[in-house]
Amino acid sequence: MNRDMSSAVDPANIVLNTIRRPVVMVDADGLISFANAEAEDFFRSSAAVLAKTSLAKLIPFGSPLLTLVDQVRERNAPVNEYRVDVSSPRLGLEKLVDVYVAPVPEISGSVVVMLQERSMADKIERQMTHRSAARSVTGLAAMLAHEIKNPLSGIRGAAQLLETAVSDEDRSLTRLITEETDRIVSLVDRMEVFSDERPIERQPVNIHVVFDRVKAIAANGFARRIKINEIYDPSLPPVYANRDQLVQIFLNLVKNAAEAIGNDPQGEITLTTAFRPGIRVMAPGSRDRVSLPLEFCVIDNGPGVSEDILPILFDPFITTKINGSGLGLALVAKLVGEHGGVIECDSTPRGTSFRILMPAWKDDHPRQSFSDGNQAQ
DSSP states (O other): OOOSSSSOOOHHHHHHHHOSSOEEEEOTTSBEEEEOHHHHHHHTOOHHHHTTOBHHHHSOTTOHHHHHHHHHHHHTSOEEEEEEEOOBTTTBTTOEEEEEEEEOTTSTTOEEEEEEEHHHHHHHHHHHHHHHHHHHHHHHHHHHHHHTHHHHHHHHHHHHHHHTTSOHHHHHHHHHHHHHHHHHHHHHHHHHGGGOOOOOOOEEEOHHHHHHHHHHHHHTTTTTTSEEEEEOOTTOOOEEEOHHHHHHHHHHHHHHHHHHHTTOTTOEEEEEEEEOTTOEEEOTTSSOEEEOOEEEEEEEOSSOOOTTTGGGTTSTTOOOSTTOOSOHHHHHHHHHHHTTOEEEEEEETTEEEEEEEEOBOOTTSOOOOOOGGGOOO
8 A cells, every 4th residue: 555645656665665764745735745653653743744744733832843844844854863852741751763754856845754763772782791891801702711710720729639639528528629629710711712713604594594593492491381483474585694603683582482481371472583674883993884683583572671681681790580690692693793783672561572683684795604513504
C-alpha cells in the first residue's frame, strides 16, 4: 500500500517508505505534504491524518525543530542539529532526536525533515565506550599474565612439595593453596583473551549454520530444559566474520539467557535474524562509514536486567552472578567490536534482548584462508 499523500506511485516514494527513519515534507504554509512509513509510527498517526496537518500541531510548543524549518526556508540551505527535544505526551517523554532539514528546490517554500531518535545514536556511542573499556582490559590482561602467572607457578610447585612432607592435618591447607592458585591462573587465562591483538581471519559465514551449532550445544547442555525458538530470514546474505568467534559470541549470550531464565518452566529463548538497512557506523581506524545491515538477536523471557546495571553491562568485571567474573559480556563486546559491529541490550521485567548489528559479505572483501573447521557454510 502506498503511503504517499497522493495517489501516484513512483520509485522515489517506494524508497522513502523503506528508509528506517521518519521523513516528512513540509510545505510553505507549514503543512505536511508527505510522510513516510516511519513518520507514521513516530507521530503515531496514519498518512491520512498527517495529510495537511500542521507540523506545529505535532511538535511541542517552542521546539527548536520549528525554528530550524524557518531557518532553512530563509537561508535556502540544509541544517543539521543534534539532541533536539521533542518530548510530549503524544510522542513520548524524554524524546531526543537528531534533525536534518533541507530545502526542496523544485517546490518553493517546501522543506524535508528527517529525524533520528537518539536512542540508537546513544547505543552506538555506548558501544564505542565498550570498545574503549575492552582495550583497557587488554593492557591489564597482558600485565597480569606476565606479573602474576609466573609467581603463581612457583607458589603452586612449593605447595605440592610441602604436601609430601606435612602431616595429614596440614595437607588440606596445601591442597587449598594449590586449588586457589589454579583458580587464579584460570581467571588470568580468561583475561589473556583480551590481549590477543592478532587480526581476525574472516570470510563469508552463514549465520544460520552458526545458530544451529549454538542451539545444538545449548539444547544438549545448559539449556536442555528451555524451549529455543527460531525466527530466521532465509534470504539473509552471509556475514563477514570469523565463524568460531561467532559461535563464541552467541554461545555466551544464549548461556546468559538460560541462566537468567533459571528453572522457570515457561522460559523460552528466541534466536532471530533479519536484514535492517540504514545503520552505518565509523569503521575503527578510518574515516569510512560501514553499513551494518545484518541483525542477529538473542531474546529471553527472564526477569530482565537491573536498570542500574544496564548502562554498564558490557564493562569488565560487571556481574550479578555470585561466582561470576564479569568478563563474559565484556569479551562479547570486544569480539563484536573487532568485527566492526555493534551490540546493544534492551531489557524489561518481562525479558531481555541482545541485538547485534554486523556487516554483510561483499565481493570486494578479501577472502582469507581458514582451517577446515572454519570453512564458510
